[in-house]
Amino acid sequence: MMRITSLSRLLRGLLLLMALATSSLFAPAFAQQYAAIDTSVQPLSNKICATCHGAYGQGNAVVGAPSLAGLESWYLKEQLIKFRDSIRGVEKDYIPAHEMRAAVAELSEAEMDEVVAYIETWDVTPGATTVIGDTVRGAGLYANCSACHGLSATGNRALSAPALVNRDDWYLRRQLKLFQSGYRGQHPEDIAGAQMRSAAQLLKSDEDINDVLAHIGTLN
Numbered sequence: 001m002m003r004i005t006s007l008s009r010l011l012r013g014l015l016l017l018m019a020l021a022t023s024s025l026f027a028p029a030f031a032q033q034y035a036a037i038d039t040s041v042q043p044l045s046n047k048i049c050a051t052c053h054g055a056y057g058q059g060n061a062v063v064g065a066p067s068l069a070g071l072e073s074w075y076l077k078e079q080l081i082k083f084r085d086s087i088r089g090v091e092k093d094y095i096p097a098h099e100m101r102a103a104v105a106e107l108s109e110a111e112m113d114e115v116v117a118y119i120e121t122w123d124v125t126p127g128a129t130t131v132i133g134d135t136v137r138g139a140g141l142y143a144n145c146s147a148c149h150g151l152s153a154t155g156n157r158a159l160s161a162p163a164l165v166n167r168d169d170w171y172l173r174r175q176l177k178l179f180q181s182g183y184r185g186q187h188p189e190d191i192a193g194a195q196m197r198s199a200a201q202l203l204k205s206d207e208d209i210n211d212v213l214a215h216i217g218t219l220n
C-alpha cells in the first residue's frame with residue numbers, strides 16, 4: 001500500500017514539474033527566440049507577396065497567383081504600376097486581380113524597384129503545364145502571336161510583349177480570356193493591354209486557346 005501511494009505522489013510531483021517547466025521555463029525561452037527575429041530585415045516580397053505568390057515566386061494556382069520567377073524586370077514593374085494605379089485589376093467581380101491590386105496599392109516607386117531587383121535573383125522554375133491541346137494546330141495559330149512575342153516566345157521589350165515561355169499555362173489561359181472579355185486591357189491608359197486585347201480576338205474558341213498554349217508549352 002505504502003509503495004503505491006508514494007509512487008502516485010511521485011507521479012503527481014513529476015506532472016507538476018512538467019507543467020511548471022512548460023509554462024514558466026519554456027515560455028520565456030520561446031518568447032526570447034521570437035524577439036530575436038528581426039522582421040524589419042525581411043525582404044518586402046516576403047512581407048507582401050509571398051502569401052499569394054510563394055516565398056520564391058513559384059506561384060499558387062489556388063489563389064490564382066502566377067509564378068513570378070523569370071518574369072522580365074521591365075514587365076514586372078509595368079504590371080506593378082498598372083495594378084497600383086488601378087489600370088489593371090479594377091473589376092470587383094474578378095477577385096484574384098482585385099486582391100493583387102489591393103496588395104500593391106501602397107507600394108512606392110523605390111519599393112517596387114526593390115521587389116523587382118529581388119525577384120530577379122530567383123531561379124526560373126518551369127511553368128505548370130496543365131493545358132492539353134493540338135501542338136501542330138497551335139503552331140499555326142501562334143503565327144499571329146510571334147510578331148510581338150517572338151518566334152520562340154521569349155518576348156520583345158520594344159513592343160512591351162512579355163516572354164510566354166516557362167509560364168503557368170492555366171494563368172496564360174485565364175489572361176487570354178480576360179483580354180477577350182475586356183477585363184484586361186480596357187483602361188484608356190493601358191496601351192500595351194489594348195494591343196494584346198485586340199490580338200486575343202484572333203483566338204476564336206477554347207480549342208484555339210488550348211492549342212496555342214500547347215504549342216507555347218513545347219518552347220519551354
Ligand code: HEC
Binds near residue numbers: 044050079
Ligand atoms: C492577395 C494575393 C496577392 C498578393 C499579396 C500579391 N499578388 Fe501578385 N497577383 C495575385 C494574383 C491573383 C494575380 C493574377 C491576377 C490576374 O489574374 O489578373 C497576380 C498577378 C501579379 C503580376 C502579374 C503577372 C503577369 O504575368 O502579368 C505580378 C507582376 C505580380 N502579381 C507581382 C506581385 C508582387 C511583386 C507582389 C508583392 C509586392 C504581389 N504580386 C502580391 C495575387 C497577389
Ligand code: HEC
Binds near residue numbers: 142162173175193
Ligand atoms: C500586337 C502585339 C501582340 C500580339 C500580336 C500578341 N500579343 Fe500577347 N501581349 C502583347 C503585349 C503588349 C502584352 C502585355 C500587355 C500588358 O502589358 O498588359 C501581351 C500579353 C500577353 C499575355 C499575358 C501575359 C502575362 O504574363 O499576363 C498573353 C498570355 C499573351 N500576350 C498571349 C498572346 C497570344 C497567345 C497571342 C497570339 C494569339 C498574342 N499574345 C499576340 C502583345 C501582343
